[in-house]
Amino acid sequence: MTNRERAMNLLHYKPVDRIPAVHFGYWGELLTEWADQGKIPRELAEGNWDGSEKDVALDKLIGWDFNWNHCSGSSNGLSPAFEWKELEVLPDGSRRILNGNGIIERHKPGITSIPSEDDYLLKDREAFETLFRPKMKFFPERVNVEYYKHFNETRSWDVPIGIHLGSVLGSIRDMTSVVGMSYLIYDEDEDLFADIVDTWADMQYECAKTILETGAKFDFAHYWEDICFKNGPLISPELFDELCGKHYKKRCDLCHEYGIDVISLDCDGVVGQLLPTWYENGVNTMFPIEVGVWGDQFEPARKKFGPGMLGVGAMDKTALRKDKAAVDKEIERMKRLVSLGGFIPCPDHRLMPGTKFELVQYYAEEIKKIRI
Amino acid sequence: MSTELLNEISENLQRGKAKVVKELVQKAVDEGLDPDVILREGLLSGMDVIGEKFKANEVYVPEVLIAARAMNMGVGVLKPLLAEAGVKAAGKVCIGTVQGDLHDIGKNLVKLMLEGKGLEVVDLGTDVSPDTFVQTAIDQNCQIIACSALLTTTMGVMEEVVKKAEAAGIRDKVKIMVGGAPVDDAFCKKIGADAYTPDAASAADKAVEFCLELAGKSA
Numbered sequence: 001m002t003n004r005e006r007a008m009n010l011l012h013y014k015p016v017d018r019i020p021a022v023h024f025g026y027w028g029e030l031l032t033e034w035a036d037q038g039k040i041p042r043e044l045a046e047g048n049w050d051g052s053e054k055d056v057a058l059d060k061l062i063g064w065d066f067n068w069n070h071c072s073g074s075s076n077g078l079s080p081a082f083e084w085k086e087l088e089v090l091p092d093g094s095r096r097i098l099n100g101n102g103i104i105e106r107h108k109p110g111i112t113s114i115p116s117e118d119d120y121l122l123k124d125r126e127a128f129e130t131l132f133r134p135k136m137k138f139f140p141e142r143v144n145v146e147y148y149k150h151f152n153e154t155r156s157w158d159v160p161i162g163i164h165l166g167s168v169l170g171s172i173r174d175m176t177s178v179v180g181m182s183y184l185i186y187d188e189d190e191d192l193f194a195d196i197v198d199t200w201a202d203m204q205y206e207c208a209k210t211i212l213e214t215g216a217k218f219d220f221a222h223y224w225e226d227i228c229f230k231n232g233p234l235i236s237p238e239l240f241d242e243l244c245g246k247h248y249k250k251r252c253d254l255c256h257e258y259g260i261d262v263i264s265l266d267c268d269g270v271v272g273q274l275l276p277t278w279y280e281n282g283v284n285t286m287f288p289i290e291v292g293v294w295g296d297q298f299e300p301a302r303k304k305f306g307p308g309m310l311g312v313g314a315m316d317k318t319a320l321r322k323d324k325a326a327v328d329k330e331i332e333r334m335k336r337l338v339s340l341g342g343f344i345p346c347p348d349h350r351l352m353p354g355t356k357f358e359l360v361q362y363y364a365e366e367i368k369k370i371r372i
Numbered sequence: 373m374s375t376e377l378l379n380e381i382s383e384n385l386q387r388g389k390a391k392v393v394k395e396l397v398q399k400a401v402d403e404g405l406d407p408d409v410i411l412r413e414g415l416l417s418g419m420d421v422i423g424e425k426f427k428a429n430e431v432y433v434p435e436v437l438i439a440a441r442a443m444n445m446g447v448g449v450l451k452p453l454l455a456e457a458g459v460k461a462a463g464k465v466c467i468g469t470v471q472g473d474l475h476d477i478g479k480n481l482v483k484l485m486l487e488g489k490g491l492e493v494v495d496l497g498t499d500v501s502p503d504t505f506v507q508t509a510i511d512q513n514c515q516i517i518a519c520s521a522l523l524t525t526t527m528g529v530m531e532e533v534v535k536k537a538e539a540a541g542i543r544d545k546v547k548i549m550v551g552g553a554p555v556d557d558a559f560c561k562k563i564g565a566d567a568y569t570p571d572a573a574s575a576a577d578k579a580v581e582f583c584l585e586l587a588g589k590s591a
Binding site: 106108111114115116178179181182183185186229230231232233234235236273293294318352353354 | 388429431432433434435437438441472473474475476477478480498499524525553554570571
């Protein structure tokens with residue numbers, strides 16, 4: 001069987017010869033760490049992204065079969081993006097930078113994690129109409145139609161590849177910060193936030209439609225959101241449903257028209273309260289189900305929604321920083337989840353610094369031994 | 373009449389109507405209400421309701437943020453009057469995101485909730501070293517050090533804060549609270565901190581409890 005067949009069979013409750021070893025990529029710092037330790041060639045640590053040649057080369061070195069986040073999409077961001085600009089250097093050496101999404105970030109020397117967000121441009125109707133709406137328009141060049149016309153000849157048929165559907169709300173949060181999004185939802189112009197969401201979603205839909213119309217074949221579709229945290233969603237489930245539900249449905253219906261019935265969504269945090277909106281509108285695959293850091297779980301979702309709710313993820317990646325016993329415990333837990341059907345084990349997010357290379361190899365080897 | 377006005381302040385604060393809250397607070401001042409009463413029975417009582425609803429998942433981050441913004445508008449009117457009247461905060465907290473970590477949404481939410489309980493907050497920002505936490509607590513007579521972290525790679529700094537506080541001899545005078553995505557009660561106990569709370573509103577409740585406890589000790 002190919003890994004593509006294994007993955008799609010698992011998600012359709014069909015037999016497989018073995019479980020594929022699936023992952024969700026790495027923090028850049030981890031790859032540097034592994035290169036420093038001599039575990040991987042230095043060139044694989046740089047310019048390595050999901051599904052890239054380097055990612056695939058690293059898969060072979062480790063023993064992974066594929067990266068679930070290997071998707072193909074369009075230029076569906078703000079276009080043109082805001083020009084990155086250094087606005088100020090603060091006394092402690094921090095730099096205030098305007099990023100491509102119109103957020104003013106603070107970068108501190110020596111800190112490589114996500115920068116803090118100081119301010120943002122999308123504050124009112126005027127900013128939306130003059131600065132953002134023009135950058136959210138659909139235009140044909142957003143999709144490389146020539147590439148997709150030949151996609152079926154050039155793509156790998158050994159691994160599943162998804163069409164990336166973009167986001168509904170997550171990208172808007174990236175343009176406003178959580179604080180800015182909160183204020184926009186409630187400030188005087190009551191229709192503004194909904195207008196932003198609709199404008200953004202319409203463009204994302206057109207991008208997906210243009211790709212699919214080329215005849216390019218995908219095994220699944222994939223959204224990105226990241227709109228939850230430790231205690232649940234960042235906005236109320238009712239408001240989320242009202243603003244976003246119809247947009248998920250529109251893009252999911254489009255995918256169904258093209259025979260794509262596995263639609264996954266990448267959302268960090270505890271996602272349970274948003275699952276009804278996603279599931280009822282066609283999103284049927286939870287990913288990455290963050291068990292380790294946030295305490296999320298797959299079983300309650302399966303229990304609530306039934307066999308139509310699929311999952312990829314839920315393996316506590318922090319075990320890969322510990323020891324074989326911790327990994328074995330996770331593998332035992334994965335066996336139980338796999339036995340439910342419609343589930344593929346995968347570390348519950350990108351592997352982080354401190355992850356032990358040999359333990360990852362061990363996990364990838366052992367997970368393949370699970371049989372249904 | 374005054375009860376009605378205070379209720380109106382509280383209700384508008386809960387709906388995040390910042391401009392209305394500011395106007396109502398000014399009206400209450402003009403009508404001769406005690407600024408401390410306006411603060412406690414108008415603004416802070418409104419934030420209390422929001423805090424409880426946040427804990428119960430009845431409101432979410434946006435509602436907390438707009439309520440806090442409204443509270444700050446109201447407090448802005450009262451601040452000079454409270455200072456003039458010598459009204460003191462119920463306690464003082466220094467808060468920050470630990471060294472190596474620049475994430476501040478959670479920290480800011482806790483800060484807002486602490487202020488909503490009438491506590492004075494020294495916001496140290498992000499990427500705060502253990503020394504800065506401890507030195508600030510000493511210099512500014514804080515009863516509480518509150519540490520936040522989003523990353524599993526930075527939560528270890530919290531243990532350093534506890535150790536530095538011990539080394540500085542302030543452990544009996546200062547409570548150390550920890551929170552953030554990867555932090556839990558077991559971690560809190562392991563590093564010898566005083567409290568982990570799962571959300572911003574619970575953190576504020578705990579901080580008030582600690583301030584009362586410490587005030588009792590020193591009384």
